[in-house]
Amino acid sequence: MNLGLSEEQQMLQKSARDFFEKECPKSLVREMARSEAGHDPQLWQKMAGLGWMGLAFPDACGGSGGSFLDLVILLEEMGRACLPGPYFSTVVLCGLTIVDAGSEELKKTQLPLIARGERLMAFCLTEPSASYDAAAIAARATLQDGHYLVKGTKLFINDAHIADDLLCVARTSESHDTDQGITLFLMDARSPGIACTVLNTIGLDKQCEVVFNDVSVGNEAVLGNPGHGWPVVTRALERAAVGKCADMVGSAAAALEMSTSYARERVQFGRPIGSFQAIQHYCANMAVDVEASRIVTYYAAWRISEGLPCAMDVSIAKHWVNEACQRVTTLGHQIHGGLGFCDDHDMHLFHRRVRGSSLLLGDTTFHQKAIAGELLA
Ligand SMILES: Cc1cc2nc3c(=O)[nH]c(=O)nc-3n(C[C@H](O)[C@H](O)[C@H](O)COP(=O)(O)OP(=O)(O)OC[C@H]3O[C@@H](n4cnc5c(N)ncnc54)[C@H](O)[C@@H]3O)c2cc1C
Numbered sequence: 468m469n470l471g472l473s474e475e476q477q478m479l480q481k482s483a484r485d486f487f488e489k490e491c492p493k494s495l496v497r498e499m500a501r502s503e504a505g506h507d508p509q510l511w512q513k514m515a516g517l518g519w520m521g522l523a524f525p526d527a528c529g530g531s532g533g534s535f536l537d538l539v540i541l542l543e544e545m546g547r548a549c550l551p552g553p554y555f556s557t558v559v560l561c562g563l564t565i566v567d568a569g570s571e572e573l574k575k576t577q578l579p580l581i582a583r584g585e586r587l588m589a590f591c592l593t594e595p596s597a598s599y600d601a602a603a604i605a606a607r608a609t610l611q612d613g614h615y616l617v618k619g620t621k622l623f624i625n626d627a628h629i630a631d632d633l634l635c636v637a638r639t640s641e642s643h644d645t646d647q648g649i650t651l652f653l654m655d656a657r658s659p660g661i662a663c664t665v666l667n668t669i670g671l672d673k674q675c676e677v678v679f680n681d682v683s684v685g686n687e688a689v690l691g692n693p694g695h696g697w698p699v700v701t702r703a704l705e706r707a708a709v710g711k712c713a714d715m716v717g718s719a720a721a722a723l724e725m726s727t728s729y730a731r732e733r734v735q736f737g738r739p740i741g742s743f744q745a746i747q748h749y750c751a752n753m754a755v756d757v758e759a760s761r762i763v764t765y766y767a768a769w770r771i772s773e774g775l776p777c778a779m780d781v782s783i784a785k786h787w788v789n790e791a792c793q794r795v796t797t798l799g800h801q802i803h804g805g806l807g808f809c810d811d812h813d814m815h816l817f818h819r820r821v822r823g824s825s826l827l828l829g830d831t832t833f834h835q836k837a838i839a840g841e842l843l844a
Contacts, residue, residue, distance in 0.1 A: 470765045472540065480540050486517065487548035493813050499551045500671035504629050506552030515584025520558055524566055529579030535563075535706060539713040539768040543761075546717025549816045551671055553587045553626035559710045560703060561588035561634045565653070568691035568699040573653065577632070589630035589656070591621040591677055592700065599704060599829050601697050602645040606679060608637040608652065615639070615689075617652060617660075617682040623827070627663050627675040630656045635679065639694055646697040651690040658682050670823020671816065705781045706771055708828040712764040712788040715824050718817040719760060719792040722799040723753045725813065730802055740802070749798045756791035763787050779841045786834040789825035796821050 472480065490510060499507050514520065523538040524530025538559070545554065562581045565573055580586035596603045606619025617637050627633060633656045640648035656663075660682040666674045691699050727750050730741030740746045767784040770777040796818040800807040807814045825831070 470762065470769065476537060476540050479537060480544060482517070483519075483541055483544035484547065486513075487544060487550065491548045491550055493549065493816065496549045496551060496671075496816060505626065505673035506629070511552065512584050514554070515582070518582075519554075520562075520584050521578065521582025523558075524562060524578050524582055525574075528566070528574050529582035534772045535709075536765070536768050536772040539710065539764065542710050542713040543717040543720075546714035546820070547721045549671075549718065549721075549813075549820055551673075553589070553629060555707070555710065555714070556590055556626040556630070557581055557586070557588045560590035560707050561632070561653075563706060564590070564634060564651070564690065564699060564703045567702060568651065568696075569653075570687075570690075572687075573690070577653070586632065587626065587630045588632045588634060589624055589627040589675075589677075590703070591624050591627065591633050591635040591679075592704075593623050594620060595622050597623065599833060600645075601649060601700075604636055604638050604645075604649055606635070606637040608639045608650060608684075610639070614683045614685055615650075615652065617654075617679045617684060619679050621677045621679070623666070624675045624677050625827075626673055627656070627677045628665050628673060632656055633661070633677065634690070636696065636700055637679075648694050649696040649700065650693045651696045651699060652684050652688045653690055654682065654684045654688050658684070668823060670819050672820075672823060704828060705777055708781050708785045708834075709764060709767045709771060711824045711828050712760065712784050713768070715788050715792040715821050716757065716760045716764055718820050718824075719753075719757045719795040722796045722814060722817045723750070723757050725817075726750065726753065726799045726802040733804075746802060749802055753795045753798050756795050760788045760791045779838065782829070782834040782837040782841075785829050786831050786838065789831045789834070792821045793825055 490513060499505060518531050519541060521530030522533045522541060523535055526532045562578060565577055594603055594605055608615040608617045617635060619637060633654055635652045635654060637650060638648050639650040642648045660680040662678040664676045666676060668674050730746050730750060731739055733740045763784040767777055767780040770780050799814050803814055806812060
C-alpha cells in the first residue's frame, strides 16, 4: 500500500494551499466567524469555480468524479486555512449521502446545484442526547394521508441557519433493534414548522438547534428505503469522521509550523527558545502527533475510497486524531508563552477548531466504545 499522493493529488493540494493563502487570510477567517452567516458567499463562489464542491461527485451529476481520498486532501487544506463555512455540511455530509442513497431524480437535480455552489445543505442527525448512536434518534416521522409529519429537536447542527435544504434523520417505526425504522428526509429548510436557533460554541463554527414541529414532507423527500436509513447514516458518519480528522490534521500541521517558526525567532536568555531542550521536545512531540494523525487518517480514507470495511479504522483514526491534535495545539500555546494566551493570536483559531472537531462525529469516548465493541464482539 502506498499512501503517497499522486501527481494530480499533489497539484490539488498545492492549488488549494495557494488559494487559501491568497484568498482566505486569518483576518477574513475572523470576519467570517463573527458574521451572522458564518461564511463569505464570494469566497464560496470562487471555490465552486475551482470545481471543489463537486470534487467527489460523479461526472454525470455535475461533479469531477474524484475519490474520497482527493476530498480528504482538500479538507486537510481547509483545516490548515481554518476555513469556516458550510462546505463540510453541504458537500461531505449531505452531498455524498445523496450520491449514496438519493433517487436518480434527486441526484440529477440536487448534486449539480451543490456543485455549482448554488445550494447549501445541513445534516440534521444529533439530538439533545448528543449521541451518534441509532438509539438516540427520537425524532419521529408519522405517515398521515400520504405525507410524513416530522417532529423532534435536532441539536449541534452545523450551518442549518443558512441551509437551503435540511437532510433530517427521523424514526418512522419502532423496533427492538434500534438500527431499524430510521428514515432520511431531504426537505426545504423554509418548510412551515421548522425553527432554527444559532448556538454559541467554542469552535468558530455555526451550530444550531433545529426544531421540527409537524413538518409535512412527501414521499419524494425520502432518501433510500423508508425504515432502512441507518446503514446510509453509518456510511455518512464514517466518511465525515475521517473528513473531520483530515481537517484537524491540517489545523495541527499549521500549529506545528507556526510554533517551530516562533521557536527559531524568539530569543530568551540570549538564545532562540528552539535551542532549549524543553522546546525541542515539545516540537518533536507535536511533529510525531501530526504525522501519526495524518497516517491513520489517510489509511482510513484509503479504505473508504477502496470500498473496504473500515469501521474499526475510522474509529481508531478519530480516537487518535481527537487526542493527538489537541495535544499539538496545547503545546503550540505553551511554546508561544504569554503571546499565545492572547485571544488575537492565531493559535486560538486552530485550538478552538480542533477542540470543536474533536467532539463532532464521535468524541474519543464514543470511538473507544466502538473499538471495544469490534474487539470484544
Ligand atoms: C495570563 C497570564 C498572566 C500572567 N501574570 C503574571 C504576573 O502577574 N506576574 C509575572 O511575573 N508573570 C506573569 N505572567 C507570565 C509572564 O507574563 C510571561 O508570560 C512569562 O514570563 C513567560 O514569558 P513569555 O510569555 O515572554 O514567554 P517566553 O519566555 O518567550 O517563553 C516561551 C516558551 O519558551 C519556554 N522557555 C523560555 N525560556 C526557556 C528556558 N531557558 N528553558 C526552557 N524553556 C524556556 C517557556 O517555558 C515557554 O514555553 C503571566 C502570564 C499569563 C499568560
